Amino acid sequence: TQLLEQSPQFLSIQEGENLTVYCNSSSVFSSLQWYRQEPGEGPVLLVTVVTGGEVKKLKRLTFQFGDARKDSSLHITAAQTGDTGLYLCAGDRGSQGNLIFGKGTKLSVKP
Amino acid sequence: EAGVAQSPRYKIIEKRQSVAFWCNPISGHATLYWYQQILGQGPKLLIQFQNNGVVDDSQLPKDRFSAERLKGVDSTLKIQPAKLEDSAVYLCASSLFSRGALHFGNGTRLTVT
Numbered sequence: 001t002q003l004l005e006q007s008p009q010f011l012s013i014q015e016g017e018n019l020t021v022y023c024n025s026s027s028v029f030s031s032l033q034w035y036r037q038e039p040g041e042g043p044v045l046l047v048t049v050v051t052g053g054e055v056k057k058l059k060r061l062t063f064q065f066g067d068a069r070k071d072s073s074l075h076i077t078a079a080q081t082g083d084t085g086l087y088l089c090a091g092d093r094g095s096q097g098n099l100i101f102g103k104g105t106k107l108s109v110k111p
Numbered sequence: 112e113a114g115v116a117q118s119p120r121y122k123i124i125e126k127r128q129s130v131a132f133w134c135n136p137i138s139g140h141a142t143l144y145w146y147q148q149i150l151g152q153g154p155k156l157l158i159q160f161q162n163n164g165v166v167d168d169s170q171l172p173k174d175r176f177s178a179e180r181l182k183g184v185d186s187t188l189k190i191q192p193a194k195l196e197d198s199a200v201y202l203c204a205s206s207l208f209s210r211g212a213l214h215f216g217n218g219t220r221l222t223v224t
Contacts, residue, residue, distance in 0.1 A: 004153075033212070042115070042202050042215025043154070088153050092210060098167055099213070101153030 003027060004091055004102035012108040016078050021105040023089035024071045030094035032072045034063055037086040037104070079109045113137065115216035117203050123222045129191035132219045136184070136205030142166075143180055144213065145188050146202040154202055160186065161209055193223045 005024045013019055023032070031050045035043035047056050049065035049072060056063045060083075062075040076083055086104045093100065116135040124130050136143050141162050146154035157176065159167040162183035171178070175194070180186040190197055200218040 035213075041217050042204070043213075044215070045212050048212065090153075098156050098159060101155070103151065103153050 003100045004089060006087075006089060006102035006105050008105060009103065010106050010108075012110065013079055015081055015109055015111050018075070018077050019079060019107070020073055020075045021087055021107070022071065022073050023091075023102055025091060026070065027091070027093065028069050029091035030069070031092045032065055032069075033090045033092070033099070034072070034074055035088040035090065037088060038084075043086075043088055076107075079107075081109050081111050083107060084109050115203055115205055115214055117201075117216035117219055119219055120217065121220050121222075123224065124193055126195055126223050127192040129189065130193055130221060131187050131189045132201050132203075132221075134186045134188070134203030134216060136186070136203070137214055140205035140207055140214070141183070142206045142209050142211065143186050144204040144206075145178055145186070146204065146215075148200045148202055148218070150199070157188070159209075166209065190221075193221075195223050197221060198223045 007022050033048045034046045037043040047063045052067045052069045054065045060077045064073050086106050088101055088104045090099045090101045118133050143160045145157040147157050148154045157171045158178045160180040163180045176190055178188045200220050202215050202218045204213040204215045206213050
């Protein structure tokens with residue numbers, strides 16, 4: 001069973017469109033991290049959310065942590081071709097174990 | 112700062128052969144992780160070191176995988192003998208402290224034929 005479900009699995013959009021990707025679980029996390037991974041490279045941390053209901057913005061990217069700390073979303077406004085990549089969420093279960101990664105959302109932004 | 116260095120970048124071996132991967136973490140990072148990322152999946156933790164001690168190796172297939180972190184700095188991950196299902200990208204990551212932000216290397220892509 002996948003502890004962290006990410007959706008959609010694949011997303012192909014045109015430059016300038018908006019999009020939202022989701023990271024859902026039935027488990028509570030002490031924090032949740034979002035990474036972006038480009039082909040042939042390792043994941044790069046974008047943000048960490050810690051508090052239920054927290055919203056963080058990184059330029060055109062908006063991250064939200066669910067009130068119950070079981071889910072998160074990433075919204076991209078006016079997507080650019082440079083946003084193309086695999087978006088991974090990773091949940092920290094605190095004392096119950098290490099970071100758990102989802103399978104990721106593969107985003108393709110076409111010019 | 113210099114990032115996490117991994118080598119080799121690519122490796123192709125036949126099943127039942129052995130292979131080793133090397134990782135040099137960011138200077139001063141106490142925690143080092145090895146992850147396995149199979150195509151189409153997220154990274155799966157194989158082993159976590161805190162300095163030169165093992166913190167978590169619960170998902171490491173110990174009958175064929177081994178890892179060590181000499182002097183709490185560099186680390187090697189070995190597979191012996193390799194199986195077809197070991198084909199994956201092996202990512203090394205480090206963090207300043209346990210549960211800190213992970214800094215990943217670019218990985219070693221292993222193909223077992």
